Amino acid sequence: MAKQIHGAREPLMHITKRQECSFLKAALIRLAAVALALVVCAGVIVALTGLNPVQVYASIIDGAVGSNRRLWVTLRDAVALLLVAVAITPAFKMRFWNVGGEGQVLVGATATAAVMIYLGGALPGWLLLIAMALASVLAGVIWGVIPALFKAGWNTNETLFTLMMNYIATQLVLFCVVFWENPAGSNTVGLIHPDTQAGWMPALFGLKYGWSLVIVVAIAAFMYVYLRYSKQGYEIAYVGQSVNTARYAGISVKKVIIRTMAISGGLCGLAGFLLVSSTSHTISEALAGGRGFTAIVVAWLSKLNTFTMMAVAFLLTFMGKGALQIASQFNLNENASEIITGIILFFVLGCEFFINYKVEFRRRKED
Amino acid sequence: MGAIIIFIQKAIGQGVCILYGANGEILTEKSGNLNLGVPGMMYMGGIAGLAAAFLYEKGVAVPNASVGFVLALLAALLAGALGGLIYSVLTITLRANQNVSGLALTTFGVGVGNFFGGSLSKLSGGVGQISVATTASAFRLKVPLLSDIPVVGDVLFSYGFLTYFVVVLSVYLSWYLNRTRQGLCLRAVGESPATADAAGINVSLYKYLATVIGGAICGLGGLYFVMEYSGGTWTNNGFGDRGWLAVALVIFARWRPLNALWGALLFGALYILYLYIPGLGRSMQEIFKMLPYLVTVVVLILTSLRRKKEDQPPESLGLHYFREER
Numbered sequence: 001m002a003k004q005i006h007g008a009r010e011p012l013m014h015i016t017k018r019q020e021c022s023f024l025k026a027a028l029i030r031l032a033a034v035a036l037a038l039v040v041c042a043g044v045i046v047a048l049t050g051l052n053p054v055q056v057y058a059s060i061i062d063g064a065v066g067s068n069r070r071l072w073v074t075l076r077d078a079v080a081l082l083l084v085a086v087a088i089t090p091a092f093k094m095r096f097w098n099v100g101g102e103g104q105v106l107v108g109a110t111a112t113a114a115v116m117i118y119l120g121g122a123l124p125g126w127l128l129l130i131a132m133a134l135a136s137v138l139a140g141v142i143w144g145v146i147p148a149l150f151k152a153g154w155n156t157n158e159t160l161f162t163l164m165m166n167y168i169a170t171q172l173v174l175f176c177v178v179f180w181e182n183p184a185g186s187n188t189v190g191l192i193h194p195d196t197q198a199g200w201m202p203a204l205f206g207l208k209y210g211w212s213l214v215i216v217v218a219i220a221a222f223m224y225v226y227l228r229y230s231k232q233g234y235e236i237a238y239v240g241q242s243v244n245t246a247r248y249a250g251i252s253v254k255k256v257i258i259r260t261m262a263i264s265g266g267l268c269g270l271a272g273f274l275l276v277s278s279t280s281h282t283i284s285e286a287l288a289g290g291r292g293f294t295a296i297v298v299a300w301l302s303k304l305n306t307f308t309m310m311a312v313a314f315l316l317t318f319m320g321k322g323a324l325q326i327a328s329q330f331n332l333n334e335n336a337s338e339i340i341t342g343i344i345l346f347f348v349l350g351c352e353f354f355i356n357y358k359v360e361f362r363r364r365k366e367d
Numbered sequence: 368m369g370a371i372i373i374f375i376q377k378a379i380g381q382g383v384c385i386l387y388g389a390n391g392e393i394l395t396e397k398s399g400n401l402n403l404g405v406p407g408m409m410y411m412g413g414i415a416g417l418a419a420a421f422l423y424e425k426g427v428a429v430p431n432a433s434v435g436f437v438l439a440l441l442a443a444l445l446a447g448a449l450g451g452l453i454y455s456v457l458t459i460t461l462r463a464n465q466n467v468s469g470l471a472l473t474t475f476g477v478g479v480g481n482f483f484g485g486s487l488s489k490l491s492g493g494v495g496q497i498s499v500a501t502t503a504s505a506f507r508l509k510v511p512l513l514s515d516i517p518v519v520g521d522v523l524f525s526y527g528f529l530t531y532f533v534v535v536l537s538v539y540l541s542w543y544l545n546r547t548r549q550g551l552c553l554r555a556v557g558e559s560p561a562t563a564d565a566a567g568i569n570v571s572l573y574k575y576l577a578t579v580i581g582g583a584i585c586g587l588g589g590l591y592f593v594m595e596y597s598g599g600t601w602t603n604n605g606f607g608d609r610g611w612l613a614v615a616l617v618i619f620a621r622w623r624p625l626n627a628l629w630g631a632l633l634f635g636a637l638y639i640l641y642l643y644i645p646g647l648g649r650s651m652q653e654i655f656k657m658l659p660y661l662v663t664v665v666v667l668i669l670t671s672l673r674r675k676k677e678d679q680p681p682e683s684l685g686l687h688y689f690r691e692e693r
Contacts, residue, residue, distance in 0.1 A: 017691065097466050097685070099403070156671035157680060159401065159466060160618050164660045164667070167608060171657040178650035187649075293470050300467040333485035335603070338478025345471035346453060353461035 013361045026355045033351030037344040044339065049330065056326055063325020064318040076209045078310075078317035080275055083216045084295035085302070085309045086223050087267030090260045091144075092296075093227060093304050095240040100147065100162025102292025103169030104140045104265045106285070108272025110173055111139035113283040116192050116199035116276070117180060128199050129277065136273035137266040143169065144265015145258060152254035166292065173285045180283070189282045201278035212278045219267065220306040227304075236260055268292070301348055316341060372521050374636070374643055380596055381609075382635030383530050384409075387588030388613025389620060389627045390533070390540055395451070395581035396617060397544060398574045399557040400458060401685040403469030405585050406610025407476020408450035412586020413593045414480040415446030417601055418487055420502035420594075435502030439590060447586020450476055451579040458687070459574050465685050473610070480589070484601035503599025506591075527595040529587065536584070540624040553577055557681035560688035570688055588613065612638070615663035621670060621678045634659045 021029075042053035065071045084101050091098035112132045119128060143165060150156035182190045193199060204210025227233040235256050238246040246253055275287055298316060302308035323337025388405050395402045402408075419442035424430040454472050457463040487497055510524040510531075544550040555563040556573045564570050592606055593599065616634055620626035641647055641655035670678045 015691075099466065099470070150668055150671065154668070154671040154674075156668055157618075159403075159685065160614070161664060161667055163403075163611065164615060164664050167611060167660045168657050168664070170608075171653050171660075174653040174656075175650050178648075178653065290474075293474070296470055297467055297474075300464055333482050333603075335478045335481035335485065338474050339482055342471055342475025342478055345474065346457065346468075349457055349463040349468055349471060350461045352463060356462070 013359055015357050015359055018356060018358050021355050029351050029354050030348065033347040034344060037347035040347070041340045041343050044343070051330055056330070059325050059329050060319065060322025063323075063329075064321040066325075070321070072207075072209060074314075074317055074321045076212065076279060077321070078314040079209070079212050079216045080271055080279065081291050081295055081298060081317055082220060082309055082313040083271040083274065084268055084291045085298040085313055086216070086220045086306050087264050087271060088292075088295055089223060089264075089299050089304050089306060089309075090227060090233075090236055091264040092299055093240050094236045094257065094260050096148070096151065096257060096261065097159040098144070098147075098162050098261065098264055099159055099296060100143065100165045100265075100292065101268050101295050102288045102290070103162070103166035104143045104268030105272040105275070105288040105292055106166075106169040106173050107139040107143045108136035108269025109276045109283055109287050110169075110176055110272070111135040111269070112199075112273045112276040113180070113189070113192065114176070120193050120196070120198040125198065125202075129201070132199055132277060133270065133273050136269040136276075138269070140265040140267070140269020140272065141262045142265070144261040144268065148258045148261030151261075152257040170285045173283065173287070177284065188284060191281050192276075192283075194281075199277060200281055201274070209278060212274050215274070217310070219270075220310065224306045227306075232256075232259070297345055301345075319344065370643070372518065374639070375522055376525065377639050378632060378635035379526065379530065380635065381638045382631035382633075383526075383533050384588045384592045384596065384609050385613045385616050385634055386533050386537065386627055386631035387529075387591060388585050388610055389616035389631065390536055390624055391447070391581040391584030391586075391588070392614060392617045393581075393620070393622055393624055393627065394540060394544075394584065395578050396622060396681055396684055397553050397557045398577035399560060399681055399683040399686065399688070400454070400574060400578050401465050401469065402451070402454050402472070402578060402581065403466060403614070404450055404454050404472025404476060404582075405469075405613050406606075406608075407473035407479075408447045408582045408585040409476070409589035409592070409610045409613070410480030410606060411450050411476045411589065412443040412447040412583075413589025413606065414483045414487075414601070415586070416440065416443035416590040417497060417499060417593045417599070418442065418483055420499040420599065421487060421497050424499050424501055430501045432501050432505035435499065436505040439499075439502055439506075439594065440587075443586045443590035444583045445586075447589070448579045448583040450586070451582020454582070455575045455578045459571055459578075462687055462689065465687075480606070481603045485603050497599075497601050499594075499599035503594050506594035507598065529591040529595055533587075533591075534628065537624040537628045544624070554681070557683060560683055561690075564688070564690060574688075585613070612659055615660060618670075618680075619663050619666045621666075622680065633662075637662065 045051060045053050045056050063070065064074050084105060088098050088101050112135060115132045115135045116128070119131060123131060147156070147158050147161040147165060150161060151158045177187065177189055180189045181187055201211050204214065227236065235246070235251050238249065238251055239253055239256050243253055276283060280287060294316060298309055298312045302312050319341055320337045323340055324334050327334040327336055388409055391408070392402065392405050416439035420435045420439040423435050423438050450472055454468055457468040458465050484497070506527045506529060508527055513524040514520045516524070544554060552563065552568045553573050555566070556568060556570050560570045589606070592609070593601060597605065612634060616627055616630050620630045637658040638656070640658065641652040644655070647655065
């Protein structure tokens with residue numbers, strides 16, 4: 001390295017920012033992190049259960065994609081996760097920390113269920129589905145715009161605001177569940193319209209979850225184009241980089257914040273629609289199932305690239321489903337999946353450092 | 368009269384747990400780290416304390432309550448600190464995003480809690496649920512003599528060690544943050560790390576220590592829940608959303624431990640209020656359970672509207688500090 005300053009020792013290692021990291025190198029670093037995480041997880045599994053980790057990993061794969069049905073369930077859940085991740089992407093690009101995806105999904109789902117229940121017999125099938133989708137988007141927009149208004153107007157901390165909105169939404173769902181419960185006293189809604197299947201998402205080409213897949217992939221592709229090539233996407237990136245520069249460039253920061261959160265919340269609401277109409281056909285406070293939070297991790301790990309998100313969302317869902325299988329096969333508790341997911345996340349989050357920075361050790365004096 | 372006393376006792380029971388989490392998070396946030404892993408660290412602390420007591424009671428023929436007490440306390444502190452340490456390594460040394468790292472920690476911690484809570488007794492060859500009655504009895508020990516006084520004894524002296532300790536802790540933290548040199552340095556790190564660095568304060572060290580100790584304090588909240596509140600048993604997800612309520616309480620208290628002290632009491636009361644309002648239907652009960660969150664949102668809005676300097680979050684909350692990037 002550089003010449004040593006007289007008398008002072010060069011520190012053992014120092015960190016410099018990489019100008020750029022080649023795609024291959026970045027991919028290798030990430031792969032190494034995942035591999036390392038799996039080794040650590042294997043260690044944890046052996047320490048806890050004494051099972052052969054290779055066998056455990058084999059049953060993860062079996063549980064996630066081992067049969068046609070399992071593969072579709074994994075895909076279905078990955079798609080729902082992907083939509084929420086895509087939904088929060090514009091907000092994150094704007095450096096607006098929308099951790100309220102959970103709540104926005106829940107109000108969207110509630111609105112969907114409300115339309116489904118009250119208009120179930122009154123509208124023809126396709127119109128009902130459209131009405132449900134619109135209601136879900138509208139509910140999500142409202143839930144997302146409330147914190148945005150305060151952020152834009154008075155710089156109210158959005159992380160904490162959106163976080164609180166999640167739990168208000170949860171209680172709202174519980175409130176509605178009491179009204180809609182079926183059978184009475186069960187405290188659950190049960191399947192809505194199990195006989196007429198009004199408001200149930202139809203199959204596409206004989207694939208039960210075909211529509212969800214098509215809709216979500218289309219939205220993900222649209223979001224990629226929107227963020228990268230549209231004027232609004234450019235404004236979002238600008239506000240995210242520096243609010244002051246954006247203002248100087250003549251961008252109305254308030255308008256961008258509110259508009260972007262409307263998009264973000266609306267798409268989260270739409271995820272609620274898919275969860276009710278295509279997946280569960282019912283509503284409960286556990287419907288979002290932590291997707292609002294997992295989606296943040298998915299979006300961030302994908303560097304806000306919606307195509308990378310598809311892979312990450314699938315991987316995380318894959319691990320979750322696989323761990324459910326281990327749980328039943330080896331008679332463990334299903335929460336093992338959260339531990340494994342957590343460990344993988346720690347490693348992948350940590351490895352970003354080695355992509356952005358270079359660590360150089362003190363070299364031995366050569367001359 | 369009896370109903371009011373029980374209401375106060377229950378409100379305090381709910382509040383203590385949240386207050387530990389809030390105190391830990393206040394300390395953490397004062398260093399500029401927004402650690403959303405509070406629920407995770409509380410779960411980790413709770414299950415570690417329970418597991419330590421369980422393994423001890425199982426391993427010894429005649430378990431001694433005080434030994435179990437010390438072991439559980441140490442285990443909870445260590446587990447909480449470990450959570451804080453994971454977060455610190457990720458965000459301070461490896462410069463990962465704070466929000467995402469915190470949420471990952473929550474996923475991990477809640478998983479650890481529910482996994483071991485659900486299968487600890489099975490893994491160690493037993494059957495049924497974990498129960499550590501002996502150790503829990505030490506945590507539930509009331510203040511001797513004083514708790515026998517009618518009314519006053521019930522309201523003030525009928526709690527275990529952890530309830531009184533959290534009061535002492537809040538007062539100490541308030542004094543530490545506002546009246547000591549170290550507290551001043553810590554606040555400087557949270558407000559403007561670059562300035563603190565220029566003044567010769569070791570920014571990373573302060574951030575590390577505040578986050579790790581904050582995590583340990585959160586761990587005690589989990590321990591309180593399993594030992595004093597639940598009497599040494601575990602229910603999966605029984606802890607509920609108390610971890611997030613703790614984060615809410617930090618905002619409500621405007622980052623002041625003494626405000627958190629009475630705020631916790633208020634939150635605890637709001638949390639159980641629905642049980643005490645006569646003629647409330649089941650649906651309205653759910654609306655009442657919204658109250659703590661609604662109140663927090665209102666406080667959050669009001670503090671941003673009033674723009675009073677001393678009520679704002681630490682200036683660099685949620686941001687990294689790299690000396691090279693200025």
